[in-house]
Amino acid sequence: MVEPWLRGSRTEIEPIRRAVLHALDLAEEDLYRWSKDLSQDELHARPHHLPSVAFQLRHIARSLDRLLTYAEGGSLTEIQLILLRSEADPQGTPEEIFAELGGALATSRDRVLAMTSGFGELRYVGRHRLPVTLGGLLVHIADHTQRHVGQAITTAKVIIGLRQKD
Structure with a gap:
């Protein structure tokens, strides 16, 4: 599969923003490829004490919002800070997690x-x-x-490997 940055897409956009958009496109493709078939329990699993795939997906979604707020010249809201503190909570169905992502x-x-x-x-x-x-x-x-895409994929591969051993 040819990665987004090699597809000749988004050529009307200057290179810096194009590279960011290609990174987001690649993230979406890779995360769905490796995580979409995980069950709810598997999404929340922490094999070998690794952060869960669900955490990684939520962290990607919510950190994008926080970092883009800074890029737009803003400051974080109380809601963004509450969501930050709840990223590791083992909650949410696959549908909810992927919808947020x-x-x-x-x-x-x-x-x-x-x-x-x-x-x-x-x-x-x-804050500083x-x-x-x-x-x-x-x-x-x-x-x-x-x-974080790499971390999610690694954890997903561990989970898939453990599933195949059972």
């Missing part, structure tokens, strides 16, 4: 496309308001998403 990825793509500021513009992250550039933050969004 799919909605977050779609909304994130729209938010990235709406950004028209210069990539060198200053933004601030976290650490300075970053918009371009650096967008690159981090792609990196962070892919890091």
Whole structure:
């Protein structure tokens, strides 16, 4: 399968935002490929004390919202902070978890496309308001998403391997 960044898509968008969008596209494809057939118990399982696949999916969805809030020049809301603290809670059906992920990825793509500021513009992250550039933050969004995709896939592969042993 050819990855999104090699498909020649989104060529009308400049390279930084295009790369972020391709990372989100790849995340969606890989997460669904490796996780869509897991049962509810498997999504919430923590084999070998690894974070669950459900955690990774929720974390990707919710961290995209938080990081894009910073990229847009905003500060986190109380709701975002509450959702942050509940990411590891073992709750939610597969349908609910994948609906949250799919909605977050779609909304994130729209938010990235709406950004028209210069990539060198200053933004601030976290309660300590650490300075970053918009371009650096967008690159981090792609990196962070892919890091957690890899963790979700690894955990899913462990679960599938354990299932096949039984």
